[in-house]
Amino acid sequence: MNTSASLPGTGYALRKALSKTTLRTAVLIICFVWTLPSLGLFISSFRPENDIRASGWWTVLETPFEFTQWTLANYEKVITANGLGQTFINSLIVTIPATVIPITIAAFAAYAFAWMDFWGRDVFFALIVGLIVMPLQMALIPVLRLYTSSGLNGTFLGIWLAHTGFGLPLAVYLLYNFIAQLPRDLIEAAKVDGASHFQIFTGIVLRLSTPAVASFAVFQFLWVWNDLLVALVFLGTSPSASTMTARLSELVGSRGQDWHLLTSGAFLSMVVPLVVFFALQRYFVRGILAGSVKE
């Protein structure tokens, strides 16, 4: 590295260009390998049943504009005949509140732990974050018994609250880490100006915490949307209330033969997480950049 530093001539420029190409090639190859399994499934979902059984999905790439080999039949069938349409709506009804509620509750708590003084704060915080270590399995049966006795079993309210509970330790931990690192001067200055905790929280802290909120929202949304265990235990498998994942897993079991239908079902279940990810990714990056520019 000494030679290149002392001789910043053509050799240096060449090396820089080379490493740029290497970098791009490496990333491209990794992305290709990583995407291939999903891509295969995606292409298969548009192929007629007989074609799927007769040949591999890559064969369509030889003649991509031969439209007879493409069909929407798999999607049509899986949405109407297999009741995936209703479970899609159920999944939305379950997931949106189960993401928003824990974020709201955790943000309030994280602010209190970071910027308020009260007796036993550290112990209380350690207890809450410490419960990250609690395996989900431990909570299922006591909560189920509680729900049965209070009539919450099988209701959306019940599953919102359950997901809120299971998501809170991580939410409080991630948001606290972020909120506690906000510049003290900023909070103190607002206090001197006479702002209340609530005003500081909504006016300053929440707005600056976008990156942390966005990243937790992505995790929680994906977790709830793709969750199978909690949905099975608290909502059951009736088509009117069950989520998309629960329904799909049932189809995998009962329709192992009809896997051409599952390919389209799989992609329907991916649409919403993709949209959420795209939407939050923008805030994610922008929030982080805005945060570091302000310092």
Next chain:
Amino acid sequence: MEKKTPSRRRKPFPTHIIVFLAPATIIYTVFMIYPLLDSLRLSLYAPAASGGEMFVGLQNYITLLTDELWSPRFWGALRHNFVFFAIHILVQNPVGLLLAALLSSRRLRWRATYRTLLFTPTMLSFVIVGFIWQLILSPLWGIAGTILHTVGMGQFFKPWLGLESTALVTLSLISVWQFVGIPMMLFYAALLAIPDELIEAAYVDGATGWTVFWRIKFPLILPTVGIVTILTYVGNFNAFDLIYTTQSALAGPNFSTDILGTFFYRTFFGFQLQLGNPTMGATIAGMMFLIILLGVLLYLFGWQRRIQVYEI
């Protein structure tokens, strides 16, 4: 802002603290603390011959650790959990860090596209992931065998998911494929948060990309490395769905992919001829809790104390 109230001078009743903390406290009590205590209580009971449950002390734990029917399953599942964890720590997190480092390079165009592509498997549910890989690895019509034969390495193809010696490693690698997006995103966010001036100053001083990464960027993202390690450790004990969907609750072949999650599920809910046993299930959950707690405490007091957190 002119909202100074005279009551500020006396110390007011801390209504604001209660308002900020009450929702979290209530949810915690109902969904975490109560179930934790209730499960631990249940693990000290056994079904009585007369019906109902009777207190047996630590007998369930002793049975789990030493009984000739229970203990091989328990120790086997625990060992598999650690293999599962080791593969994630050694493959998933380094690959995630590498990808984050590559993607955070300013010379790379279309970074957002690459990031999204790599994150795609994470957006799939276990049900779909298990389904995709069963199709790929199937010895009958899977593409994996075809590819290996084409490049002349056909003799290396085996039904990896069906062999006792390879099933667990294969499933761990499938899980790595699925979840590498999470450490990648966390590392990526941490790397982006490092001020440019710091990096530029190092380059001006003649440091190479390699040196800059290990001497400047890596120490600054150490807290994230810690979070990722803890999340991997805890998540590994919650792993259940992938094995359940590909190998069923029996975690075959011959229990070679049985981890504590599936062991718990079989015990608690019952499977095929085996009846559900809530008290032994609670005992397994209790053991899982103790093991996770032990690991996290070791981390907190062994490692967290030693790492230096740099102020950016």
